[in-house]
Amino acid sequence: MNYLLIKHLHVTAAVLSILFFVVRAYWSVSENALLQKKIVKITPHVIDTVLLVCALLLSMMLGAAAAQPWVLTKIVLLIAYIGVGTIAIKRGRTPRTRAIAAVIAVAIFLYIVGVALTHHPASWFY
Numbered sequence: 353m354n355y356l357l358i359k360h361l362h363v364t365a366a367v368l369s370i371l372f373f374v375v376r377a378y379w380s381v382s383e384n385a386l387l388q389k390k391i392v393k394i395t396p397h398v399i400d401t402v403l404l405v406c407a408l409l410l411s412m413m414l415g416a417a418a419a420q421p422w423v424l425t426k427i428v429l430l431i432a433y434i435g436v437g438t439i440a441i442k443r444g445r446t447p448r449t450r451a452i453a454a455v456i457a458v459a460i461f462l463y464i465v466g467v468a469l470t471h472h473p474a475s476w477f478y
């Protein structure tokens with residue numbers, strides 16, 4: 353399969369992931385019932401699966417060239433983004449906790465974008 357095509361899919365899924373996350377986090381903080389809709393619950397899993405599968409395909413196509421600190425950094429931070437994200441959407445008990453978690457999750461996401469563009473763990477600070 354075409355590397356550029358998968359990279360494009362990966363980036364598109366990343367953009368959809370953060371857009372959808374911000375909407376859901378807003379609904380979570382404002383306690384909007386839309387958050388409980390089935391489609392709203394399932395769609396992020398589909399988007400994030402596409403994001404991750406494309407990431408793994410890209411890494412496989414890069415082969416040995418993928419064994420670099422920035423790739424590991426992205427994997428670790430993606431796990432952090434998902435973990436903090438679940439606090440923002442459901443695990444946080446108060447709207448305030450969920451709002452703080454949402455801001456941290458967005459910050460982690462922006463840091464990951466910097467890692468992706470610079471190919472360096474220091475991200476925007478490189």
Ligand code: HEM
Nearest residue numbers: 359363366407408410411423426427430461464465468469
């Ligand atoms: C929220 C998570 C992620 C975001 C926002 C993200 C974002 C991006 C972006 C914007 C690019 C394009 C970079 C460019 O055009 O130069 C990219 C490429 C790439 N990403 Fe991700 N990514 C994420 C997760 C991951 C993970 C977990 C992995 C590793 C398993 C990964 C592996 C790659 C690879 C191998 C490329 C291609 C690099 C290249 O060809 O220059 N990404 N990512």
